[in-house]
Amino acid sequence: xxxxxxxxxxxxxxxxxxxxxxxxxxxxxxxxxxxxxxxxxxxxxxxxxxxxxxxxxxxxxxxxxxxxxxxxxxxxxxxxxxxxxxxxxxxxxxxxxxxxxxxxxxxxxxxxxxxxxxxxxxxxxxxxxxxxxxxxxxxxxxxxxxxxxxxxxxxxxxxxxxxxxxxxxxxxxxxxxxxxxxxxxxxxxxxxxxxxxxxxxxxxxxxxxxxxxxxxxxxxxx
Amino acid sequence: xxxxxxxxxxxxxxxxxxxxxxxxxxxxxxxxxxxxxxxxxxxxxxxxxxxxxxxxxxxxxxxxxxxxxxxxxxxxxxxxxxxxxxxxxxxxxxxxxxxxxxxxxxxxxxxxxxxxxxxxxxxxxxxxxxxxxxxxxxxxxxxxxxxxxxxxxxxxxxxxxxxxxxxxxxxxxxxxxxxxxxxxxxxxxxxxxxxxxxxxxxxxxxxxxxxxxxxxxxxxxx
Numbered sequence: 001x002x003x004x005x006x007x008x009x010x011x012x013x014x015x016x017x018x019x020x021x022x023x024x025x026x027x028x029x030x031x032x033x034x035x036x037x038x039x040x041x042x043x044x045x046x047x048x049x050x051x052x053x054x055x056x057x058x059x060x061x062x063x064x065x066x067x068x069x070x071x072x073x074x075x076x077x078x079x080x081x082x083x084x085x086x087x088x089x090x091x092x093x094x095x096x097x098x099x100x101x102x103x104x105x106x107x108x109x110x111x112x113x114x115x116x117x118x119x120x121x122x123x124x125x126x127x128x129x130x131x132x133x134x135x136x137x138x139x140x141x142x143x144x145x146x147x148x149x150x151x152x153x154x155x156x157x158x159x160x161x162x163x164x165x166x167x168x169x170x171x172x173x174x175x176x177x178x179x180x181x182x183x184x185x186x187x188x189x190x191x192x193x194x195x196x197x198x199x200x201x202x203x204x205x206x207x208x209x210x211x212x213x214x215x216x217x218x219x220x221x222x
Numbered sequence: 223x224x225x226x227x228x229x230x231x232x233x234x235x236x237x238x239x240x241x242x243x244x245x246x247x248x249x250x251x252x253x254x255x256x257x258x259x260x261x262x263x264x265x266x267x268x269x270x271x272x273x274x275x276x277x278x279x280x281x282x283x284x285x286x287x288x289x290x291x292x293x294x295x296x297x298x299x300x301x302x303x304x305x306x307x308x309x310x311x312x313x314x315x316x317x318x319x320x321x322x323x324x325x326x327x328x329x330x331x332x333x334x335x336x337x338x339x340x341x342x343x344x345x346x347x348x349x350x351x352x353x354x355x356x357x358x359x360x361x362x363x364x365x366x367x368x369x370x371x372x373x374x375x376x377x378x379x380x381x382x383x384x385x386x387x388x389x390x391x392x393x394x395x396x397x398x399x400x401x402x403x404x405x406x407x408x409x410x411x412x413x414x415x416x417x418x419x420x421x422x423x424x425x426x427x428x429x430x431x432x433x434x435x436x437x438x439x440x441x442x443x444x
Contacts, residue, residue, distance in 0.1 A: 010268065036310060036324075038260035040269035046232065047262035047269050049306040051328055084271040088258060088413070093434065096364040097352060098374070102258075106273055130319060134409075142318040142402045152320070170421050180364045183428050184421040187356075187437050191310070194410035199392050206405050212315065215409050 010110055011163040027164040030105045031056050031085055033217050035133045039063055039113075040082040054083065055125065055132035056159070061109060062116070062125035065153030078112040083157055091187040094171035095180040101167060103186060109162040113155040119146075125154045136211040191217060232332055233385035249386040252327045253278050253307055255439050257355045261285055261335075262304040276305065277347065277354035278381075283331060284338070284347035287375030300334040305379055313409040316393035317402040323389060325408060331384040335377040341368075347376045358433040413439060 037054045040047055053064045061083055089103035116122045123144070130138045144152070171184050193215035196208050259276045262269055275286045283305055311325035338344045345366070352360045366374070393406050415437035418430050 010265075036308065038262075038271050038273075038306060038308070040260075040262040040271035040304070042264050042267065042269050043232075045264065046302050046332060047264050047304045048332075049260050049262035049271050049304045049330065051260075051306065051308040051326065053324070080268050082262070082269045082271045084260060084273065086258065086260070086273040090416075091356060091437070093356070093359065094363075096370075097348070097360065097366050098370040100352065100359075100363070102275070104273070108271065110268060110270075126319070130322065134313060134315070137315065137322075138319065140404045141316070141322070142399055142404075144319050148318075148320040170419075170423075177364055178423055181428075182362045182364075183418075183431050183434060184424050185430075185434070186419045186421075187434050188416035188419065189413055190416060191411055192414040194412060196405075197392075197408045197410065199406040199408075201392075201400055202406050206403075208407075209405050212405060212407070212409050215313070 007163055008161050011108065011161055023164075024159075024162075026166075027107045027159075027162055028056065030087060030107045030164055030166075031061070031159075032132070033105075034085040034087050035217075037061075037063065037083045037085045040084070041079055053129055053133060054085075055129035057125065057128050059159045061157045061159055062129060063113065063155045063157060064129060065115065065155045078114040081111065081113045081155075081157060083109045083113075088189050089168065090189050092167075092171045093184055093187065095173045095177040095182055095184050099171060099173050099177070101171065103168050103188075105164065105166045105168075107162060107164045109157060109159055111157050111159075111161055113157040116154045116156050119149055121156075122149055122152070122154050125156070126152065129154075134211055134215070136209070140209065229385055230383050233330065233383055245386075246381075246384075248388075249329045249381075249384055250278065252309060252329045252386055252388075253283070253381075254354070255327075256307040256309055257439075259283075259285065259305045259307045262306070263301055275351055275355060276307075277351035279347065279350050281381045283379045283381055284351060285335065285377045285379060286351055287337070287377045300336040303333065303335045303377075303379060305331045305335075310411050311390065312411050314389075314393045315406055315409065317395045317399040317404055317406050321393060321395050321399070323393065325390050325410075327386065327388045327390075329384060329386045331379060331381055333379050333381075333383055335379040338376040338378050341371055343378075344371055344374070344376050347378070348374065351376075356433055356437070358431070362431065 036051055038049050038051050040049045055062050086106040092101040094100050127138050196212045260271050260273050262271045277284050308328040314323040316322050349360050418434045
């Protein structure tokens, strides 16, 4: 898990190489904290980018395919995709406009995604997708039946070619700009869960489970 | 602004068409609340998806290109891109695993992006990018000089072919599942700003400006 991935010409960062992270464990930490990815694929030369959920099992990413039915067209041979996960951590206010930035952590995985056909692997992937987003929820839900599993598209993308990019910390201004009179610093940003809202058809005496009451991504990834 | 865009075959939603929004004003509201997009482009048949900032001026999206230098290769003729903006609003916990979902609002814009060459249009686009993310900050910063403007890549994408997709509200279970005993409802999610962190080299007497102290996307888009 601490293997270092040599970047390929396709994943080597050309711009701002100091922000590059090619370490597999660091990339997995980012993948495990996020749960929405943007999947890119190509149809007739036109790129499409679709948001969807994902989960990781070992060195495979499993992507929920229902949102990306256009990918299906070439599926039997597998389809070239790019899966990108971005965690936004803050706005970075420098003294100069030019040095304004954002704090973020992102991972890009390139490769060929294929639909999972084996029902057992598909069920395991769906379970991981669910556990990834909301640990503890799977066992408390009505389990998927055969028809539902068939109706769900899950794509498997081996995490072979990837890179991560991380920017954290204070603004970095040109030396001569530090004398410029303005506020400078970071506005932290975080995805925060609010108070759970009962389904109107729920028996109001049903207790809100802990995984819903105290939802937090940092907790979820543990 | 209330024009309705007929979907093209490329932007018509095939799956879950009831979630489709082809109204320009509704799409612009989503674009104006977000500020991170995922840009998809193609190099040698391989899709790439890169997160970056953006702003909207009228019916054009301006995308900060520094993160996507690979796009530059074919830039003079323009390059086919997909720009996707996703706002995550909550986790939707149904009784059945199959009906679990997320509340979100997303916009997909397809088209040909070109680099902005004219320095005046570029400066106006950069100003809009900045005002879009953090209204009020531009005038309090050290303005970009000629060299910095030259070093910054801004891409223009006309908002011609687009679609939006919106899912909000309670879980929707199969009728026979409403008797299943488990909690069901929505965990709201929101991007929240924390307390601004002063740059260590800032004079600690410098007041934190209002736009940093009370940062909120809902406020920003007004």
